[in-house]
Amino acid sequence: MDTILADIEKIRAQFPVLQQHVNGKPLIYFDNAATNQKPKQVIDALINYYQGYNANIHRGIHTLAEKATKAFETTRHSMQRFINAKHAEEIIFTRGVTESINLVASSYGRAFLNEGDEVIISGLEHHSNIVPWQIICEEKKAKLKIIPVTEIGEIDLNGYQKLLSTKTKIVATNHASNSLGTINPVKEIIRLAHEVGAVVLIDGAQAAAHLEIDVLSLDCDFYCISSHKMYGPTGAGILYGKKEWLEKMPPYMGGGEMIKDVTFAKTTYNDLPYKFEAGTPNIADVIALNEAINFIQSISKEVIAEHEQSLLNYATKKLSEIPSVKFIGTSKEKVAVLSFVIEGIHPFDVGQMLDARGIAVRTGHHCTQPLMERFGIEGTVRASFSIYNTTHEIDELAEAVKRIVNFMKP
Numbered sequence: 177m178d179t180i181l182a183d184i185e186k187i188r189a190q191f192p193v194l195q196q197h198v199n200g201k202p203l204i205y206f207d208n209a210a211t212n213q214k215p216k217q218v219i220d221a222l223i224n225y226y227q228g229y230n231a232n233i234h235r236g237i238h239t240l241a242e243k244a245t246k247a248f249e250t251t252r253h254s255m256q257r258f259i260n261a262k263h264a265e266e267i268i269f270t271r272g273v274t275e276s277i278n279l280v281a282s283s284y285g286r287a288f289l290n291e292g293d294e295v296i297i298s299g300l301e302h303h304s305n306i307v308p309w310q311i312i313c314e315e316k317k318a319k320l321k322i323i324p325v326t327e328i329g330e331i332d333l334n335g336y337q338k339l340l341s342t343k344t345k346i347v348a349t350n351h352a353s354n355s356l357g358t359i360n361p362v363k364e365i366i367r368l369a370h371e372v373g374a375v376v377l378i379d380g381a382q383a384a385a386h387l388e389i390d391v392l393s394l395d396c397d398f399y400c401i402s403s404h405k406m407y408g409p410t411g412a413g414i415l416y417g418k419k420e421w422l423e424k425m426p427p428y429m430g431g432g433e434m435i436k437d438v439t440f441a442k443t444t445y446n447d448l449p450y451k452f453e454a455g456t457p458n459i460a461d462v463i464a465l466n467e468a469i470n471f472i473q474s475i476s477k478e479v480i481a482e483h484e485q486s487l488l489n490y491a492t493k494k495l496s497e498i499p500s501v502k503f504i505g506t507s508k509e510k511v512a513v514l515s516f517v518i519e520g521i522h523p524f525d526v527g528q529m530l531d532a533r534g535i536a537v538r539t540g541h542h543c544t545q546p547l548m549e550r551f552g553i554e555g556t557v558r559a560s561f562s563i564y565n566t567t568h569e570i571d572e573l574a575e576a577v578k579r580i581v582n583f584m585k586p
């Protein structure tokens with residue numbers, strides 16, 4: 177069942193970037209896990225802000241400043257509903273997932289990590305959910321432990337349970353893997369971490385546009401989202417944090433907006449969420465993010481997931497018919513990411529040859545070098561699908577891969 181098919185041309189028409197040829201061929205955009213394309217309503221929101229009411233927020237009393245502030249805060253409330261957070265002040269605007277994770281590692285880590293404590297991450301993580309923990313663990317003399325990954329690219333839950341102990345202070349993992357697509361059993365991961373008193377951060381970069389997110393039901397302590405992976409602009413994102421933690425955490429950056437009162441002797445900090453929003457934020461992009469949420473909700477996550485799953489199944493079937501293609505990551509529960517290698521051909525060469533036919537994929541380690549090492553490879557070719565992709569485009573990909581295989585045959 178794929179409800180969207182009847183309307184696919186209407187959906188595609190909303191994305192101006194798709195209406196072009198690349199290297200003489202109609203663009204086929206399969207690099208959605210890196211960043212997905214923006215519907216016209218998001219682009220219009222950016223233009224409307226800059227042309228109509230560009231002003232700094234929260235400080236001015238003039239009309240434009242009030243209008244901009246209202247639009248900015250509207251996104252906070254939309255995001256609260258989008259992820260089912262209890263309070264709007266639990267939504268902190270950041271530049272994206274990378275900054276959100278760094279904020280927690282630095283602020284929570286500085287306040288609550290001690291020598292000998294342990295932080296657990298999984299072997300499936302993006303470098304953004306590895307390096308910030310390495311930095312704070314080194315500083316605090318804490319230990320970083322890694323949950324093993326199984327042969328099909330899933331988190332090994334038994335291995336995870338063996339790592340958990342009263343020394344565990346933080347568990348951080350992604351909701352879905354950017355390299356393999358694996359959807360992780362985050363609810364179970366969170367429940368088990370809470371049993372030993374650890375807090376849990378979920379990197380939702382690859383979930384926000386594809387999966388229902390309900391932070392109350394998940395009961396995660398922190399959840400991170402990047403706007404640009406959910407049809408919104410680059411340079412914006414959120415950190416969701418439970419109020420009880422955010423209130424106890426020290427500021428991440430100092431500056432304007434995050435203070436109540438400053439003297440040279442002592443500064444008092446602002447209330448949530450502003451305590452974590454120092455300086456002029458990314459006003460335009462946060463305002464336009466609201467339109468990305470509206471776009472997703474106008475279709476519904478359920479219908480989006482249904483379409484993307486049918487594309488994933490179709491692509492898996494088509495590419496599995498090509499003998500030298502080997503999939504990396506074959507979990508049953510996946511978002512629409514298909515990673516593969518072709519025997520004897522470097523992923524980079526495959527990417528270049530696909531680009532020559534107007535097909536955009538990502539090749540390489542996808543910022544998950546330890547995961548690539550786990551599979552004994554340097555990288556993969558990754559095709560990731562979105563609401564505007566079609567089975568016809570997948571036929572083109574399969575045809576192109578077949579040609580590459582034949583062309584490169586020794």
Ligand code: 7TS
Nearest residue numbers: 209210272273274302304350354381402
């Ligand atoms: N975590 C995951 C799971 C990701 O996929 C990414 C970006 C990040 C964190 C970092 O997000 P950012 O918005 O702060 O950059 N992933 C990718 C990718 O797969 N290809 O390009 C960027």
